[in-house]
Structure formats: structure tokens, C-alpha cells
Amino acid sequence: MTGSRTINSVDEMRDFAREMYKYIKPGDVIALNGELGAGKTLFVKAFCKAAGYDGSSSPTFAIVNSYPGEYTIYHFDFYRIKKSSELLDIGIEEYLADGDAVSFIEWAELFADVLPQRRIEISIKVIGETSREVSVEQK
Ligand SMILES: Nc1ncnc2c1ncn2[C@@H]1O[C@H](COP(=O)(O)OP(=O)(O)OP(=O)(O)O)[C@@H](O)[C@H]1O
Numbered sequence: 001m002t003g004s005r006t007i008n009s010v011d012e013m014r015d016f017a018r019e020m021y022k023y024i025k026p027g028d029v030i031a032l033n034g035e036l037g038a039g040k041t042l043f044v045k046a047f048c049k050a051a052g053y054d055g056s057s058s059p060t061f062a063i064v065n066s067y068p069g070e071y072t073i074y075h076f077d078f079y080r081i082k083k084s085s086e087l088l089d090i091g092i093e094e095y096l097a098d099g100d101a102v103s104f105i106e107w108a109e110l111f112a113d114v115l116p117q118r119r120i121e122i123s124i125k126v127i128g129e130t131s132r133e134v135s136v137e138q139k
């Protein structure tokens with residue numbers, strides 16, 4: 001599951017999210033990195049669909065969205081955060097320590113100091129209009 005792969009279309013990104021659904025377990029924290037429009041939100045939505053959740057939205061205007069289901073999914077976006085105290089104030093550490101939930105964090109690298117040491121890092125690099133280089137690392 002770890003390593004790099006090339007993804008050539010949105011459909012292949014959805015296939016990748018379905019594969020990751022088999023691998024990711026409650027308690028996992030997934031740091032998602034990659035430029036604007038790389039496909040971080042699309043990946044989380046596809047993951048939620050694979051996990052049987054319907055209607056997940058992007059957390060652009062909230063720091064975190066949570067989706068109930070087989071396990072709770074927390075979906076963070078750090079893009080608009082200005083300082084880590086905003087995250088500590090909402091109790092980020094408690095969210096990320098929740099052993100019954102899976103957390104996805106878009107733009108995680110912006111505040112790497114609040115992330116647990118043990119996490120899965122997914123980096124998405126745009127290499128063409130619909131092609132992406134995706135790397136998965138277990139830290
Ligand atoms: N292979 C691909 N994987 C993912 N998205 C793709 C792919 N090819 C094209 N796209 C398009 O790229 C866009 C990805 O948008 P998305 O909102 O998921 O990016 P993001 O990384 O969350 O950006 P942001 O940093 O703004 O939150 C979508 O419009 C999607 O249709």
C-alpha cells in the first residue's frame with residue numbers, strides 16, 4: 001500500500017480511494033498534501049463513498065466536518081488556519097487521538113506540529129490535466 005503510483009484519471013483516483021479504504025482502520029490519521037486542485041477533497045469524498053457514507057462536503061468553511069457511519073470520519077482542512085492555536089482551541093489533539101475515528105487532514109503540512117507522529121502521509125502531485133503522482137507513506 002505504501003509507495004508511489006501514477007493515477008491517470010478521476011476514476012483511477014476513486015479506485016485508489018477504494019483500495020485505501022481496505023487498508024485504513026479506526027484510529028488512523030491521514031495527512032493529505034498537494035497543491036490547490038490536486039484532488040485531496042475528491043479523494044476524501046471517494047473514500048467516504050467507498051465506506052458507505054453519503055454526502056460528504058468539503059470543510060473549506062469549517063475547520064472540521066464529521067461524518068457518522070461505520071466509524072466516525074473527521075475531515076479537516078488546514079488551508080485557512082493562521083496559527084496552530086486555532087487548532088488547539090477546537091481540541092485537535094482529542095480529535096486526532098480518537099481511536100474510534102479516522103481523520104483526514106487537507107493541507108496537513110501547514111501545521112505538522114499538531115500531527116501525531118504515527119500517521120499515514122498521502123501526497124498528490126499534479127503531473128497533467130488528469131494525471132497525478134500519488135505517494136503513500138506510513139510514518
Ligand atoms: N486524477 C485526478 N484525481 C483527482 N482529481 C482530479 C483528477 N483529474 C482531474 N481532477 C480534478 O481536479 C480537481 C480536484 O479538486 P479537489 O477539490 O479535490 O482538490 P483539492 O486538492 O482538495 O484542492 P484544495 O487545496 O483547493 O482543497 C477536481 O476538479 C477534479 O475533477
Ligand SMILES: [Mg+2]
Pocket residue numbers: 040041042058106
Ligand atoms: Mg480540498
